[in-house]
Amino acid sequence: MSFDLQGFPADSEALATLAARGLAYRLVDTSDAAATSKWVEADFRGFHHSRPRQIDLDFDFGLLAERRVHGVYDPTIAEPAVPVATVSSWPTGLSVPGGRSVDAWAVSSVTVSPTHRRRGIARALMLAELQNARSAGAALAMLTATEATIYGRFGYAPAARAATVYVDRRRAHWIGADVPGRVQFVDAAAIREIAPAIARRAVARTPGEIDRWPALLDRVLGLHDPESDRSRSRRVARYDDERGQPQGFAVFHVTREPNAPGVAEFDFLAAATDDAERALWRFLVEQDYVSGTRGLLRSVDEPLPWLLDDPRAITVTDVVDHLWLRVIDPIAALSARRYSSPGRLVVEVDDPVGIAAGRFELVVDDGGRAEVAAIESRDAAASVKGARGIRLGVRELGAIYLGGVRPSVLARAGRIEESAPRSIDLAERMFASTRTPHLSIWF
Ligand SMILES: CC(C)(COP(=O)(O)OP(=O)(O)OC[C@H]1O[C@@H](n2cnc3c(N)ncnc32)[C@H](O)[C@@H]1OP(=O)(O)O)[C@@H](O)C(=O)NCCC(=O)NCCS
Known part of the structure; x- marks a missing residue:
């Protein structure tokens, strides 16, 4: 995915929302060492790390040069050059079932200073990142989360888990x-x-x-x-x-x-x-x-x-939601992966933010390859009338996308509905992944 990180301005809606609160939302010029140092300081503080050493700053200069970096600034505070909120993001590949990769938008370094919390700053930043993901042509946005209660409201859902595995030496x-x-x-x-x-x-x-x-x-x-x-x-x-x-x-x-x-x-x-x-x-x-x-x-x-x-030599703890996905472009996302079963399924997606909402026809051939089309016209709707289909929110689509969460489990939770009998069964077979989704790093 080639994409000019500085090629478009800071999101106008976030700019206006935050300006109305006396705050400046800015794209940080990562070639400006002084500004970037202040941003890194805020990022470290936001995650409760010790102050960065010069070696940490030098390391982050290299890293951030490859990212789109935003800060929110409050001109009234004692140190106005240090942002009161941070976020960084970049386009990157996400592996999907079938050994393929999809263009995704990684979001990281989301922090808001405790002096400015719960004023809607993170909300403005997160909504702007959805627009950035869209501008970059990403099929999905993704992140790893410190807390599981933050990102669902923006359409993200846990899609791949991770765990701590301990093996007792004497029994191994x-x-x-x-x-x-x-x-x-x-x-x-x-x-x-x-x-x-x-x-x-x-x-x-x-x-x-x-x-x-x-x-x-x-x-x-x-x-x-x-x-x-x-x-x-x-x-x-x-x-x-x-x-x-x-x-x-x-x-x-x-x-x-x-x-x-x-x-x-x-x-x-x-x-x-x-x-x-x-x-x-x-x-x-x-x-x-x-x-x-x-x-x-x-x-x-x-x-x-x-x-x-002795399989009991192994203790598995800390099983956590680890990778969170947010579908941005359902056609690109659904087309990118391979499926475990052929079939024809109508997928109706609800998205409170509007970005991914719509009705899509997913047709999978015997090789697991998909063709996906939006059902927009009345004619198209008539052609899929009576077809098997599921209706779900954008979060549920993110959850089942990699095959890590089964549609039937979400149906039991009342979070996916079927439009015709046995549609959930079909979705279950189609979305299954031979290899369990897994993310083994933080980002
Ligand atoms: C998480 C964090 C960025 C939130 O920033 P914030 O500016 O206070 O958030 P907002 O005021 O924009 O809140 C947006 C919404 O999220 C909710 N929310 C924010 N932080 C939350 C949290 N930690 N747990 C649960 N809900 C949270 C708010 O209640 C609000 O809900 P609503 O708009 O649906 O009513 C901030 O608390 C923080 O910096 N935490 C420490 C670093 C961290 O954990 N970052 C996340 C990295 S993955």
Whole structure:
């Protein structure tokens, strides 16, 4: 998705709404180091982080140069150059069922200063981001959320979950078949060059994953701040297949407990093949002098229980909604993914904000490919009369889109209706995803 981030002005409605409250909504020029530093300060403060060091600012300058960055400014406060609200966003690919990618709009860094909370600032910013997503030609907007009660009102819904997976070392007896190839330690800087290609392939095979950006890989590998305690504790294990081709890597550290074994903890595992996934999991759970292994933001559907003799060695906690989706363009979104069953379904979408509302005909062939058309004219409506169909809100469409939430569950919750008998059954079969959607990073 090529798109000029600075190519259109700040949203006029947000501008007017906030101006009426004495606030200035501005697109930040990320080549202006002074203005960007103040924005980063506000972002760190908004998430209750310590004040950024110069090394953090330098890192963020590089990152934000690739993003559309907005701030809200209050000229009456003691430090008017520090925004009272922040948001950043960028166009990026989202993996969808069928190994394909859809153009999406990622929204991040949503903060409002506690001195200015609950005056509608976040609302103005979030509505503006929907317009930005539309201007960028994105099919969906997406985010990860600190709290699950904020974004539903703007049409977002949880679409892919993640969980913490802990494996007790004493009970972790591996019964999975041996994987050809080998796992070896590699230097973080040395793997940086091939990391994007491995990450790209890993992302492509999992619906719900989003494209990795260069600064993310630098941070994961500890390269942005190599002498910090955090970076120095990180170890990188790479899996090479039987031909010596790197197919995956994991970044982990071992927590230090006083006079006791620590826990091998990882929050980044990129596996381009099933072999890579199995080999890296095995390496991680078979550490010595640890009490266990903890994987953060893991899939809720790991094959791990089938690889260990004692599936109860595994404890899954913190199962959370993780990826939130908001459909912007139903035709582009519905056309982008592959479906698990052929069929013809009318999808009627309700959207309080108006952006994604309409009636659409979704026709899926035997190969799972979709053709989607808006049903606008009376003739078109007559041609689908009596067809199977579902009626749902834009949130429910976002929830079922990747196959992570089943239409039948939303129907039981009274949140999807069918227009003809067995329409929910058909939707259930069509929207199912062979691979459970999963997002393994925060953004
Ligand atoms: C979340 C946050 C950005 C909200 O900012 P805000 O300007 O106070 O929000 P608004 O005044 O625009 O509120 C918009 C709506 O969201 C609701 N809302 C806002 N924050 C909420 C929260 N934390 N929990 C539940 N509802 C919330 C408001 O009640 C309001 O509802 P309504 O318009 O439907 O009546 C702000 O509290 C914040 O910076 N939190 C800390 C950082 C953070 O968690 N950011 C989110 C990153 S994913």
